[in-house]
Amino acid sequence: MNEPDSFPAFYDDLALSFEEAWGLIVAGVTDRKSPCHMPIVGTVDALGMPQLRIMILRDASLDARTLRFHTDSRSIKAEQIAQNPATSVLIYDPEAKVQIRMSGKTLFTAIGDVADRAWSESTPFARRCYMAEAAPGTPSEEPSSGLPDWIAGKQPEEEQLADYRVNFAALLVEIETIEWLYLANAGHRRARWQWDSAQNSWAARWLIP
Numbered sequence: 001m002n003e004p005d006s007f008p009a010f011y012d013d014l015a016l017s018f019e020e021a022w023g024l025i026v027a028g029v030t031d032r033k034s035p036c037h038m039p040i041v042g043t044v045d046a047l048g049m050p051q052l053r054i055m056i057l058r059d060a061s062l063d064a065r066t067l068r069f070h071t072d073s074r075s076i077k078a079e080q081i082a083q084n085p086a087t088s089v090l091i092y093d094p095e096a097k098v099q100i101r102m103s104g105k106t107l108f109t110a111i112g113d114v115a116d117r118a119w120s121e122s123t124p125f126a127r128r129c130y131m132a133e134a135a136p137g138t139p140s141e142e143p144s145s146g147l148p149d150w151i152a153g154k155q156p157e158e159e160q161l162a163d164y165r166v167n168f169a170a171l172l173v174e175i176e177t178i179e180w181l182y183l184a185n186a187g188h189r190r191a192r193w194q195w196d197s198a199q200n201s202w203a204a205r206w207l208i209p
Contacts, residue, residue, distance in 0.1 A: 007184070007186070008020075008182075010182075011182070011184070011189060012189070014191055014204045014205075014206065015204075017180055017182070017189070017191055018178075018180075018191075018193060018202065018204065020098070021098070021100050021178060021180050022060075022062050024036050024091070024093055024096060024098060024100065025057075025060050025067070025091065025100065026060045026062075028057045028060070028091070029057055029058065029059055029060050034093070035091060035092060035093045035094065035095075036057060036091050036093060036100075037056065037057055038054050038055070038056060038057070039054070039055065039057055039089050039090060039091045040052055040053070040054055040055075040089070040090040040091075041053060041054070041055045041069065041087065041088070041089050041090075041173075042087065042088040042089070042090070043077055043080045043081055043084070043086070043087055043106070044080060044084045044086055045076075045080050046080070046083060050088075051076075051077070051080065053077070055069045055071075056069065056070070057069065058070055058118065058170075059118075064174075065104075065174055065175045065176075065195060066172045066173060066174055066175065067089060067102070067172075067173045067175065068114075068118065068170055068171065068172055068173075069170070069171040069173070070118060070122070070168065070169070070170055070171070071169055071170075071171055072129070072130055072132070072135065072136050072167050072168070072169070073110045073166070073167055073168060073169040074135035074136065074167060075135065075136045075137065076136070076137045078108060078169060081106045081108050081171070082108060085105040085106045085107070085108075086103070086105060087103070087104060087105060087106040087173050088101065088102065088103045089101070089102040089103075089173060089175075090102075097182060097183040097184070098180070098181065098182055098183070099180075099181040099183075100178065100179070100180055100181075101178070101179040101181075102173070102175050102177065102178050102179075103175070103176060103177045104173050104174045104175040104176040104177070105173070105174055105176070106171050106172065106173045106174070107171070107172040107174065108169055108171060109169060109170050109171075109172060110166075110168070110169035110170075114170050114172065115168065115169060115170045118168075118170040119165055119168050124155050124156050124157070124158065124161060125155045125156075127156070127161050127164070127168070128147065128151065128155065128156050128161075129147075130161075130164045130165075130167040130168045131147055131148065131151055131156065131160075131161070131164045131167075132145070132146035132147055132167070133146060133147070133148060134146055175195070176194070176195050177192065177193070177194050177195070178192065178193045178202075179191070179192050179207070180192070180193075181209060187209075188209035189206075189209065190206070190207040190208065190209040191204060191205065191206050191207060192204070192205055192207055
């Protein structure tokens with residue numbers, strides 16, 4: 001069994017556990033090899049069924065309590081969020097032995113400074129997917145990327161992308177609850193942070209794993 005002094009500093013410390021959680025999340029924005037770079041994002045469909053998909057984490061702000069993802073404004077998830085903004089985000093980092101579950105509400109933003117900046121900061125190759133001629137999820141008689149033939153396999157120029165900005169949207173998930181699970185042979189640690197708007201702070205408590 002591990003000796004107490006071999007445990008990470010955050011093992012029995014709520015504040016340090018919170019810092020560790022956000023540190024992992026923020027690192028996922030730029031580190032493509034981090035499991036936090038591709039979390040599972042869940043929304044709710046019109047029938048109340050959960051719908052899950054892996055998405056790329058584009059930005060994370062502790063001050064704003066937001067995670068930013070990008071999507072096609074014509075997508076099914078965009079419709080789901082318009083009807084029900086409830087969203088969950090799941091991350092598991094096997095090397096860190098940490099699971100992070102977050103829940104909150106998503107703001108769909110296709111116009112304005114946030115979306116414009118997110119569009120301009122994305123690479124032309126990343127923006128190419130928004131050139132699809134039909135909405136994501138549209139039935140097709142044959143395998144297809146959905147892209148026009150003239151751009152398939154090519155990186156578009158800025159002037160070629162301009163007309164497709166309308167298909168792009170940013171999703172801002174405003175986090176209301178964070179659950180943390182750290183796996184350890186000597187005993188797991190689990191905690192929850194709930195945003196308290198009245199106190200403008202996170203209310204923290206330990207949970208039984």
